[in-house]
Amino acid sequence: MATIASAFRRPTHPTGISAWLTTIDHKRIGVLYGVTSFFFFLVGGLEALIMRAQLARAGHEVVSPEVFSQLFTMHALTMIFLGVMPLSAAFFNLIVPLMIGARDVAFPRLNAFSYWVFLFGAILLQSGWFLGGSPNSGWFAYAPLTSIDFSPGAGMQYYTVGLGVLGVSSLAAAFNFIVTIINMRAPGMTLMRMPVFIWMTLVTSFLLVTAFPVITVGLIQLYFDRTFGMNFFNTAAGADPLLWQHLFWVFGHPEVYILILPAMGIVSEVLPTFSRKPLFGYHVVVLSGITIGFMGWAVWSHHMFTVGLGPVANSVFAITTMAIAIPTGVKIFNWLGTMWKGSIQMSTPMLYALGFITMFTIGGISGVMHSQAASDAQQQDTYFIVAHIHYVLFGGSIFAIFSGIYYWFPKMFGRMLDEGLGNIHFWGTFMGFNLTFFPMHFLGLDGMPRRIYTYSSGMGWDFWNLIATMGSLVIAVSTLVFIVNFIRSLKKGEVAGDDPWDARTLEWSMSSPPPIYNFQEIPRVTGRDPFWEEKYPHGQPIPAGGAQQNSDYEGPSAWSSRDEEGMAEAAKLGIHMPGLSIFPFITAVGLSMAGFGLIYSYVLGGIGVALTLYGIYSWALEPVAEEPTHGAEH
Amino acid sequence: MNSSSVVEQEHLPETTTGIDHRKMLMWAFLGSECMFFGSLITTYLVYEGKSLVGPYPADLFDIPVTSVSTFVLLMSSLMMVLAYNGISNGNVRRFRAWILCTAILGATFLGFQVFEFYEFAHHGLTPRTNLFGTSFFTLTGFHGAHVTVGVIWLLSLFLYSFRGNLAKDHGLNVDMAALYWHFVDVVWIIIFTVVYLIGVAGEL
Numbered sequence: 001m002a003t004i005a006s007a008f009r010r011p012t013h014p015t016g017i018s019a020w021l022t023t024i025d026h027k028r029i030g031v032l033y034g035v036t037s038f039f040f041f042l043v044g045g046l047e048a049l050i051m052r053a054q055l056a057r058a059g060h061e062v063v064s065p066e067v068f069s070q071l072f073t074m075h076a077l078t079m080i081f082l083g084v085m086p087l088s089a090a091f092f093n094l095i096v097p098l099m100i101g102a103r104d105v106a107f108p109r110l111n112a113f114s115y116w117v118f119l120f121g122a123i124l125l126q127s128g129w130f131l132g133g134s135p136n137s138g139w140f141a142y143a144p145l146t147s148i149d150f151s152p153g154a155g156m157q158y159y160t161v162g163l164g165v166l167g168v169s170s171l172a173a174a175f176n177f178i179v180t181i182i183n184m185r186a187p188g189m190t191l192m193r194m195p196v197f198i199w200m201t202l203v204t205s206f207l208l209v210t211a212f213p214v215i216t217v218g219l220i221q222l223y224f225d226r227t228f229g230m231n232f233f234n235t236a237a238g239a240d241p242l243l244w245q246h247l248f249w250v251f252g253h254p255e256v257y258i259l260i261l262p263a264m265g266i267v268s269e270v271l272p273t274f275s276r277k278p279l280f281g282y283h284v285v286v287l288s289g290i291t292i293g294f295m296g297w298a299v300w301s302h303h304m305f306t307v308g309l310g311p312v313a314n315s316v317f318a319i320t321t322m323a324i325a326i327p328t329g330v331k332i333f334n335w336l337g338t339m340w341k342g343s344i345q346m347s348t349p350m351l352y353a354l355g356f357i358t359m360f361t362i363g364g365i366s367g368v369m370h371s372q373a374a375s376d377a378q379q380q381d382t383y384f385i386v387a388h389i390h391y392v393l394f395g396g397s398i399f400a401i402f403s404g405i406y407y408w409f410p411k412m413f414g415r416m417l418d419e420g421l422g423n424i425h426f427w428g429t430f431m432g433f434n435l436t437f438f439p440m441h442f443l444g445l446d447g448m449p450r451r452i453y454t455y456s457s458g459m460g461w462d463f464w465n466l467i468a469t470m471g472s473l474v475i476a477v478s479t480l481v482f483i484v485n486f487i488r489s490l491k492k493g494e495v496a497g498d499d500p501w502d503a504r505t506l507e508w509s510m511s512s513p514p515p516i517y518n519f520q521e522i523p524r525v526t527g528r529d530p531f532w533e534e535k536y537p538h539g540q541p542i543p544a545g546g547a548q549q550n551s552d553y554e555g556p557s558a559w560s561s562r563d564e565e566g567m568a569e570a571a572k573l574g575i576h577m578p579g580l581s582i583f584p585f586i587t588a589v590g591l592s593m594a595g596f597g598l599i600y601s602y603v604l605g606g607i608g609v610a611l612t613l614y615g616i617y618s619w620a621l622e623p624v625a626e627e628p629t630h631g632a633e634h
Numbered sequence: 635m636n637s638s639s640v641v642e643q644e645h646l647p648e649t650t651t652g653i654d655h656r657k658m659l660m661w662a663f664l665g666s667e668c669m670f671f672g673s674l675i676t677t678y679l680v681y682e683g684k685s686l687v688g689p690y691p692a693d694l695f696d697i698p699v700t701s702v703s704t705f706v707l708l709m710s711s712l713m714m715v716l717a718y719n720g721i722s723n724g725n726v727r728r729f730r731a732w733i734l735c736t737a738i739l740g741a742t743f744l745g746f747q748v749f750e751f752y753e754f755a756h757h758g759l760t761p762r763t764n765l766f767g768t769s770f771f772t773l774t775g776f777h778g779a780h781v782t783v784g785v786i787w788l789l790s791l792f793l794y795s796f797r798g799n800l801a802k803d804h805g806l807n808v809d810m811a812a813l814y815w816h817f818v819d820v821v822w823i824i825i826f827t828v829v830y831l832i833g834v835a836g837e838l
Contacts, residue, residue: 106655175662179655188646209666217673224772230761231768232677238686238765247673524646617790621798 022580024108030093037086044078058457068453069136076139088262098507101186113584120592125162143233174208188525200265215251263400275342288327321371348422352403359395384444414556415493428478435471439464504529516566587615685764691833703746710739
């Protein structure tokens with residue numbers, strides 16, 4: 001080991017916790033993203049359960065109205081910014097380099113930085129629970145309601161600063177994946193040979209890069225108003241109360257596609273594998289995804305149909321909203337076409353992908369109902385909207401994310417998740433989900449408003465609310481089944497071969513889990529499903545069953561020893577591996593300290609800025625661990 | 635076991651742009667900056683003429699003075715080009731001279747801005763006075779902050795040139811700073827036109 005260690009000036013072989021603090025390996029960072037965001041997914045779920053307990057019966061008093069307002073606000077913020085977005089980022093990290101045939105992302109240290117900023121930003125956003133109150137205005141935080149006169153206290157400051165810090169993380173990650181995908185594809189993988197998941201990652205990254213600066217400006221304005229007494233949202237000084245709504249939804253609607261496009265990418269990988277057919281209408285699926293990305297910018301005012309923009313604006317946004325259903329519908333038909341006459345295998349990833357298609361379609365249809373400005377005026381702020389967003393974000397994004405977890409778990413950890421428990425998890429979640437959210441359609445059409453902490457029993461809402469609460473408990477129990485399955489399978493799961501699903505894309509061509517350097521030899525790509533075409537050259541019959549298991553393989557060894565072996569192998573093979581680095585972590589600590597400083601004290605903020613600068617300069621001046629005599633990279 | 639898709643060494647289509655990763659990152663970053671300043675400028679325009687109390691733009695703007703500071707910033711872009719030209723020809727001394735000039739002109743522009751802010755405050759305009767003050771100081775303040783970061787970056791490159799090799803990769807490190815600097819410059823041209831010139835013209 002010593003000879004290898006001396007070749008690098010950056011730390012190379014730390015173990016235990018320091019290995020995770022200094023890691024720049026996209027696979028480790030992906031695992032960090034996944035574990036952290038799943039933890040916050042559970043936090044968001046807990047918040048939802050408390051709300052469902054409160055709403056189970058009319059006049060219930062589980063929590064006070066003040067706490068209830070914080071709960072629904074934090075539930076949305078947690079699920080969107082700390083749950084679904086970083087879970088998607090976990091897949092970007094784990095899968096993108098493997099799928100495009102690269103050794104890592106373009107900027108491994110920036111990648112680590114994105115994760116650490118996400119973690120500290122998440123802690124900042126959640127710290128209101130322990131430090132005098134969380135944001136309580138709904139996730140859209142309409143100003144002037146959120147200005148200092150109407151929302152005193154620290155709560156909204158966690159919102160402005162917390163989302164600002166999380167934005168830095170998302171932007172850094174988006175830059176990284178744009179460059180990685182555009183510049184680092186394996187030879188022969190042209191744009192129209194990229195897997196659809198890669199395409200959707202690219203479109204999502206562009207949406208992040210363009211949408212986040214807009215909300216950043218809104219957050220800065222709100223912070224300035226609240227902290228320095230400026231007038232952006234001060235109607236007494238002539239301010240326009242719609243300014244915030246426009247800034248927020250110009251960001252907020254592309255954000256919806258940031259949440260769903262990665263899910264569509266995952267499903268577009270899972271369906272062909274388990275139908276044993278190529279994706280139907282690849283070009284159309286890709287172009288629909290790009291179209292959604294563009295059109296996502298032209299629909300934001302459908303969130304504002306009831307504020308009085310006038311008939312012209314309402315009509316225009318009604319039409320664009322109806323139009324955006326077209327590329328989405330096209331994708332659904334292409335997924336159905338993929339399965340048509342395929343030899344379908346009902347494994348858990350496939351079950352979740354099918355769940356995604358059906359549930360997302362229901363959510364899509366209620367979405368088209370909202371696009372009618374006139375009928376939206378009836379649905380606005382009712383439980384009908386709550387039902388809609390959960391059908392697209394839970395039934396859509398979360399189902400697809402679970403599909404991806406079951407699909408790629410064997411690749412990441414070398415073992416299979418248990419199919420039996422997986423089935424219980426799927427059917428439990430599927431039934432619990434529909435029990436919870438389908439009745440909300442009825443409640444909404446019956447006039448039950450969103451964001452009320454209780455209701456009187458004469459309204460006739462008792463029955464469906466009780467059903468919804470019971471459904472949420474079913475979801476909670478199924479999620480526990482998943483956690484048991486995950487932890488158990490890490491150690492005791494059936495050993496997975498390199499290619500347990502007989503899949504199509506490059507990541508399945510390497511060992512499970514992949515070595516630290518990914519590819520011994522950068523693959524050369526001649527088609528759209530490169531690994532499939534290698535296994536089954538043109539003209540050969542395709543067997544109906546799955547792939548074979550390696551019989552003499554005893555399962556993966558521990559992560560750190562695997563990495564050490566991998567580094568030694570890489571050195572032997574002449575593959576240049578970048579050293580580890582602590583400075584992304586230090587810079588992220590500095591940045592979040594500066595964030596806390598914006599809320600509490602400028603002294604703390606100053607220390608944070610100094611630490612950030614120290615981190616950035618050390619990062620820039622850190623030796624790249626590039627030894628010219630060390631061997632060729634390519 | 636790991637080698638995959640090893641096919642005949644036939645010709646495969648290009649899959650990379652040939653642009654350095656870092657430079658492409660810079661372009662993506664500037665793309666997001668466009669949206670950032672776009673949102674700030676939009677806010678300014680939405681609130682233009684909406685202030686309920688003075689002072690108003692036409693009471694305060696001194697177009698000749700701001701024209702001089704605009705000219706200074708534009709010239710700094712020229713200096714930046716010359717500095718990059720120096721380093722990409724491997725001439726470190728020429729690079730040092732011009733990058734120092736760029737930083738000095740940038741700092742001069744910031745000096746003008748401080749003077750202007752001070753003058754405006756003296757005439758009763760603060761960020762809290764009215765919508766004009768709020769949106770004006772936020773927009774130009776963030777631009778000034780970007781110029782400040784740029785000046786620090788340029789000076790860092792100047793100092794680094796004594797220690798490391800800036801000429802490698804065709805002066806990429808300087809190239810990236812130059813991209814940023816020109817971008818900040820372009821943003822100022824838009825601010826000068828939209829905020830200052832149109833702001834005064836609208837009142838005439």
